Each structure stands twice: as structure tokens, then as C-alpha cells.
Amino acid sequence: MKGFFTIAILIIALISCHLAASWSLPQKLIGFYINPLPVLIMVAAFRCPISTIGALAIFCSFTQDAISSAPVGTSILPLYALGLIVHVNNKNITLARTKSRFTLGAASGAFVSILSLLVLLVAGHEPLIGWFSIWQLLSEILASGFLGLVFFPLAEWIDKSVEEQPLVAPYDTSTRIIRSPHIHG
């Protein structure tokens, strides 16, 4: 289990949730809040085991709901579903290109936003929705795409920096030379 990497993702989730709530400039400029959690869960899903993804989904959801009017645990299921889908298919997804990182970020934003809204409606809550919510959703998809461009390289850097590096042996230990006395006399 990547303990340090998980803790780093948790700290980034906490700080980005707090920034989204306390820094109102993006809201004043574009008219909505950007949710950083979908991209963070997606980043973690590429590098962490499924148990860590589950724990991250629960913790991130609780952390965000603690500073929001949203009912507790609203986004647990959407975040975990996203993490599960990405984790199961991570060998089929490439992260090498900027375009794919942007697309993945955008898709995560759309997936979690729509699923969170559905969860709220199914649970009998009345979220604030109107025609302008379509603009909010489209813009959030775009913003999540850009967050993908930031968070994927950041996660790569953190993973390389904080996790234990494999010990490099001074010679190749995989090949052993066995000399037979019968051949060489």
C-alpha cells in the first residue's frame, strides 16, 4: 500500500476543498465552484489499491460535506464508482498524452457531477437546479479537464518523490552464471 502517496492525496484533497470554499474568485469569474475531488480520485485510482480508493472516497466526501450544506456522504458513491471503473480499466487507459489527461479529467468531472445530482434526487433532497445548471455542468467538465492537466503530473511527481525507490543493485541479479566443471574441464 502506498501510504505516503495516499496521505499526500488526502492533504491535497483537504486543501483543495478548503480553497474551493474560501477563495471566491473563481466563483465570481465563472459563476460556479470547481470540484477538485473527481480528478483526485481518478489520479489515485491509477496508483493505489482498491481499499485505498474506497477509504479516499469516504474521507474526501465527508471532508467536503463538512463545509457544505450538502447531506453527509452524498458523493461517496459517485467518487467510489469513478475510482472503481478507472482502477479496473487502468491498464487500458494511457496517460502519456496531454489530450488523454484532459479527457480523463473532464470525464471524471461530468461523471461525479451527474451521479451526485442523481443520488441527491433519489434520496429525496431538493438541490438548487435550473437551466443555468447545464452551463455549470459544461463549464465544470472543462474545468475538471484542466485540473487533470495539473493533478496527473503532480501525482506522478509525488509518487516518485515520497514513495520508496527500488534498490538498484550494482549488477544484474536476475542472471546467474553457473559454470560446469564438465564443460570447462
Added chain:
Amino acid sequence: MNNRPYFITTAIVLLTAVICFRLPPTTATYIKQFFNTIHAPLYSIQKTAKAGGDYLSSQTVSRQTLLKENKDLKNQNNILELQLSRLPSLSRENRELREQLKMRPRIGWNPRLSHIIGRDPSNWWRSIMIDLGSKEGIKLDMPVVAKTGLIGRVEEVFQSRSRVALLGNPNCRISATVTSTGENGILISSGETVFDPTLVKLTHLPGASHVRPGDKIYSSGLGDIFPRDIFIGKILAVDSSPGSLTTKATVKLSTNTSKLHNVWVLMP
């Protein structure tokens, strides 16, 4: 591939989500309180950074500006003192008249200034976080006002912070009176609130309502949460359909909360 960890984790997450949906409000508040404490160090950093920024900006204000501001404030203070000197006699007169009419004495409110330290990070709700909590005597459902009018009520109370549900939040519905006609309605959020947070709907007005655009709206005092006669906003448009039992109206709220930095909590 070993599927066991997937099944176990999915079961735990599903169970947690189902428990969260079924939680009683008090338990949900405890969970929110616990996770809110995790944000405490970040709030402290934010407060320190703001104080530092304020100090730096105060150092750059010129002496001339400060002198002019001081002069203006002195003038304003003189006018307010003059107005205040008339208040005791008016208050005494009001009390005597209420006693003669055998009316219940009005509850006095003690406004307490607080700073906005955060806004709702979700697009589905409208609320703000203020820097007063249960330690300062804040309780659930206390009315919150700005200098231009009513803005909401206290929705959740933590130890040193509180969450205020703003007018236009689906969780904040209040009874309001149109002063020109005396008709009461209920102020709720609408689809327009998402686009413009100062637009809400006034519903449950009588079918043959005489409400017109431009009419002023005040809190009705019904429901015992909000005191009477706090300004809320003005009627922008009236949607009356013939044969309908009720009339709806679009209301423009007096306060744009996205531009506010300070609010007052009305404490009894």
C-alpha cells in the same frame, strides 16, 4: 485477478453510503462537526494570512485619506447621536401604547458582527460559513442580516464556526409579507436562483392578489424564527394565471451575498 478485495471494499463503501442516507440529523451534525475540526488549521492559516494582508494594506493608506475618512465618520457619528437621542422617548411611548393595548412586548435583538470565512463549495446549495459558533452563544435558526436586509438563518452550529443557509437555498424557506397589500407568501428558491442568486420566488400569495412589481417585501414574523419587519427585497414580476388558486411572484433580494464580507447574527 483476486476479486475478494473488490467485493469487500465495495460492500463497505455501499454500507457507509446507505448508513449516511439513513442518519438522524443530530448524528449527521456530529459527523460534520468532527470533519469540520480537520479544517481548523486551514481556517487559522486563512485568518493569519487575512490579518497580514489587512495590516499591509493599512500601512499603505495615505494620511490624507485617513484624515478625510475620520472627518466623514465624525459627521456621521454626530447625525447618528442626534437620531439616537430621540429613541428613548419613542421607545417609552411605544411601550406605554403596547401596555394600553395589552400587546406582548417586542423581543429586543442583539446584533453580533461576524466575518464570512467560507462559502459552500457545492453548486447545489447556497450557504456561508461565519466565524462565530456555540462558544459565542450562536444557536440553530438564529436570523442573519446584512445592512441592506435579511440574508438567511443559522443552519449548523460548530464550536467556533457556524453555517448560514442563505435565502435562495432550498433548505431556507421563510414567510414574507408584501407591505402594500398585507398579503403573506412563502419565499423559496427557483431555477432562476442558480443564474442570479438574488432572484427567488414568492409563492402561496392569494389567487386574486393585488401585488405589483416594485412592492417591498418584509419578513412576516410568522413561524417565530425571523423577527417581523426585516427588509428582504422587492417584487420584480408577478405570474398570475386566471383561475389559479395562488399567485407566484419573482422577488429581487436586497442583498447580493456574493459581495458580502461581514454579516450580523441577531441574538435574543
